[in-house]
Amino acid sequence: MSAIAVVPIKDLHQVKSRLRGVFTGDFVNMLILSMAQRVIIGLDDASLFEKIIVISPDEKILQYPWTGHCTRVKQDGYGLNVAIQQICNAQAFLHYQDICIIHADLPLISSQAINQTFDAMMQSSTEKLAIIVPDRHAKGTTGLWLRPPQALLPEFGIDSFSRHLAQARRRHIAGNIIRRPELMFDLDTRSDIADMQTFFPEIWHDMLEDMAFSIQTID
Secondary structure, three states: OOEEEEEEOOOHHHOOHHHHOOOOHHHHHHHHHHHHHHHHHHHHHOOOOOEEEEEEOOHHHHHOOOOOOOEEEEOOOOOHHHHHHHHHHOHHHOOOOEEEEEOOOOOOOOHHHHHHHHHHHHHOOOOOEEEEEEOOOOOOEEEEEEEOOOOOOOOOOOOHHHHHHHHHHHOOOEEEEOOOHHHHOOOOOHHHHHHHHHHOHHHHHHHHHHHHHHHHHHO
16 A cells, blocks of 8 residues: 655644744744654654655745655645645545545654554555544544545544544444554643643653754744
8 A cells, every 4th residue: 555644734823823822923833843843754754654745835834944755735725624635636646545644733753653553554455444543632633544535524623533533434434543642642732731841851852952943944
């Protein structure tokens, strides 16, 4: 099976609105770039994907010097679901049998976690499948593996986990739920950051160092 990974990133100044009311805009922008970089490196170091795609309507995101191999795609329109549909319908990517959609805000992600989460699905001969990774509150969806890429319509947003699962059932597609902490922990609120500082201080420290580079690069 051939697979691509897609990392959709919204306009830099429209992401994480709940954090922008608490922290400065520069801090939030640096945080977004630091997390997205970790996701791209994790996907690039994993052994599953022929191509990694970063799609965004924001030129700053597309021009950012990401570490790791990735294809940059200018998004037409706005929203994560629009971005995923654009990739699924693009002629250049129609020959891929699987698509893995990963949110850009997963600070704990690693290539090991990605391989251990999705390798069995990659080896499966099942013609249609959907692997759904919920966030740690079982509300949103942080990861989605689809075969074929059009198996489900993307429904990212509020309560997307239950909507993706319900859609898989309606379409009679095996909707496997995988819960792995490294792929479930996203940063959306001040309490998420407090948990990050408390339970993963070393990773948080590394992110702060990454963020110092990020703000120099986008200025």
